[in-house]
Amino acid sequence: MPSTTTRLNYKHFLPLQTRWADNDIYGHVNNVAYYGYFDTIVNEYLIGARALDIHEGDVIGLVIETGCKYFAPLEFPQKLEGALRVAHIGNSSVRYELAIFKAGENTPAAEGHFVHVYVDRETRRPVRLPDGFRAALEKLT
Template identity: 65%
Template sequence: MSRPAPAMRSAYPHFLPITTRWMDNDVYGHVNNVVYYSYFDTVVNEYLIRAGVLDFEHGATIGLVVETHCNYFAPLVFPERVEAGLRVVRLGTSSVRYEVGLFKEGEDQPAAQGHFVHVYVDRVTRRPVTLPADLRAALEPLTVAVQAE
């Protein structure tokens, strides 16, 4: 199984600074792997909320995570600052594939990178729906073409 090459900072159009917390570290002295997924969730949902396309309390459409993956290249540790880069590599009919790079503050190569797939569904029925036009419009600036692995 081959590891993907890390995507550099310039490959991500949106960034969110995230401050690590004491509790993020594990007994091995670095941020625990499960916390990386929390950072993924944070950058995606922060972007959607600020773009005005996620109303997690009352919105008719919600995104459910159906797939995640992460490759680790270097450890992150408390009290480092992390800069989470976000891009969209696929806008489907009812799904979005986000890619996230987690960078130590100011570094060009990520400590980790991965992806996160949302399928958008009706809040009540949980059945897939077509991406709302406002969501698609908010995600288009993040959409980049990437080479297949």
């Protein structure tokens, strides 16, 4: 069943490029590579928005749930565009929804989601999302 989502459903885009290592023995991008794309899109946005300091920040995100639906195969070499939106912001958790588009296409080749719980870097206990972090996320809702 094809996706009913289009580019208009997303707020942030990131150009991506498939890598030789993304292909599997069947000649298409392996499912595990999509999760790497998703992680890249989320972290690129958060670092660029200065919401996440991966080296010295007090707060880090832990993935507690992921999922992906595939609609069209991708392969190397191919230019892609990753898309991001935020579906839910909780006290310490966020549901990110993502899509991977072939460059220039209007419907995604895949759609997925990540749920992150943000925790204290040292104790690994959930923490309230910092105000600046929350403000960056609200731009994607």
